[in-house]
Amino acid sequence: MTTFRASPGVRGRTRPRTGDRTPATVADLVTAVVAPPLPFRFTAYDGSSAGPADAPLGLHVATPRALTYVLTAPGDLGLARAYVAGDLTFGGVTPGDPYPMLRAMADGMHLTRPAVGELRALLQAVGWRTLRPVPPPPQEAPPRWRRAVDGLRPVRRHSRERDADSISRHYDISNAFYEHTLGPSMAYTCAVYATPETSLVDAQAAKFQLVFDKLGLRPGQRLLDVGCGWGSMVRHAARRGVRAVGVTLSAEQAEWAQRAIRDEGLQELAEVRFSDYRDVPDTDFDAVSSIGLTEHIGVAHYPAYFRSLYTRLRPGGRLLNHCITRPENTSAYRTEAFIDRYVFPDGELTGSGRIISAMQDIGFEVRGSENLREHYGLTLRDWCANLERDWDACVAEVGEGTARAWGLYMAASRLGFERNHIQLHQVLAVRPHPDGSAGVPLRPWW
Structure with a gap:
């Protein structure tokens, strides 16, 4: 996510105007x-x-x-x-x-x-x-202060109701549209490229394997994937013998994911629930993955968010938090107006340092942080190529206005990652044992 800017700055006039005519066009x-x-x-x-x-x-x-x-x-x-x-x-x-x-x-x-x-x-x-102002396109969400659930009344930002409404607005537009744009992986998060020429399918598989390896998952262990999307990480882990549960606030995502699990015959190991992560009753997971959810949480809610994930892990369990970040920790949290109104309502971004501090303050021990911003630029390049290739089919699914908004957002975001206006960080942490031990290898193992 990045702003759609016409200019990187404002300059003074480079040449005087004579004023001897009245501009008329x-x-x-x-x-x-x-x-x-x-x-x-x-x-x-x-x-x-x-x-x-x-x-x-x-x-x-x-x-x-x-x-x-x-x-x-x-x-x-x-x-x-x-x-x-x-x-x-x-x-x-x-x-x-x-x-x-x-x-x-x-x-x-x-x-x-x-x-x-x-x-x-x-x-x-x-x-x-x-x-004289005119009504905005129908794809635009109301300003933050006017947002309501079911058009009834404004509700508190990042309440359960409003989070569910924001997620639905973004993700419940058409699974077929996302299939065209995201490709077979159905992963709406940054991929990991070996080279710029790596295919999107291979790069997304590499991302899920990187998360899997950083979490140190082994057959028979249990994984919770919060904000699981269409269940790509859940299925990736289940194929490797891990018992995986995913949760999403998008009903369409959950339905699609459960069907994909059945199609692969992974029902004994994998499950995706239409649920808020705060309502997961299970505990003692060996690992938790959060891939692209933190952007929707709200910075003020980080302590409660990471505490919730902490309590669902067994001692020695690991958390991998993967999210878009800012290159510093001092700027305002809110995303720019275009992104907030058309793409991620109520989205908030901050620097990796603030995320790490929030994790540490509730008891996590941070074991690694990696910036993948160049990889996100390549991911967005490939998503735009998919949208361009399947343009007519995408317009048939969601309408031209929505398709144009997505093309604009992804292209602008690509530029933002390339210019270091925004970044993507994976932060790996562990819930220590009562004696302080973490149970991790002496050197990075992924």
Whole structure:
């Protein structure tokens, strides 16, 4: 997850404007607030244009509504609204993978500060009505303060009700859509690549094996996988003789996972429950894996979350926490507006240091931390390639607006991982025995 930015920063005007004419087009508005040269060809519904005529990439403002979205919600949210609605389009890329356009915007699009009078004249020329807010695309979640369950009433963030609603909003859109986008592994988390050319299927298998090895699992042991998704880790462990239980707040995921378990004949070893992790009654697990759940927990709830996992482990049991992180521990937790409204409602990210501290404070002994951010960039590259390849089928499943939102989110996130705006950490910890021993090898064993 990363912000959809048009620019890495704001610069002062690089050339003065004479003011001897009144700008009257959408292109004039763009050239007033973006320093030249534009890294793409810009065109608009009023016939105006700017930027190199032979540029391989293009941005087209197709309707006045697109301008309204951008002007009334500056930054990533307004651009995303216009793009998801189809009122703003990119040329030279596909909606399944707009990464080249986002990279060009991040590298070569720099904002300026026009004089107040010039900006007023520009807005008057394009029409003050463009500043009148219009409803966002139907794919957008309400702002945090207005979020309700079943449309009834606002509820406390990260309550059981609201967490269930947020997870359902994100994951219960179409299992078939995820099958197209994620591929056969049905793993919606960072894969582990031996080389950039490694296939997505092999990289996802390597990720699950890495988790399996770090946890030191052996046949006959018991694994709890919280936030298990479509049960990929559960089935991976069961194939190797481990008794595995997964829990998810997505009913569609649980149904799909149980069917996959039956299809593989793993019923004696594997189970996926439609359940909150806080409601798991079982204890004395040999290991717990949390792969991509911590982002949904809420930083204030880390102590309760890790305490819950701690109590479900036997002494000497291990926890592997795999989640998206920030590169530092001091920034605000909340994700940017586009991600929060269209992708992960109520998602929160923080640095690995804060996660490690929360784990240690409730009694875990941390034995290792690994940053896999480059691997997530490659994973997102491959998901976008799948979405692009199966675009028509994905649109048939979820509609063009949702498919465009997913392509935008995955391409922007890829850029975020590549530029070190966000990271992915696996943190391995153990619940020590009463005498303080951890029962782990002297050197890393994976």
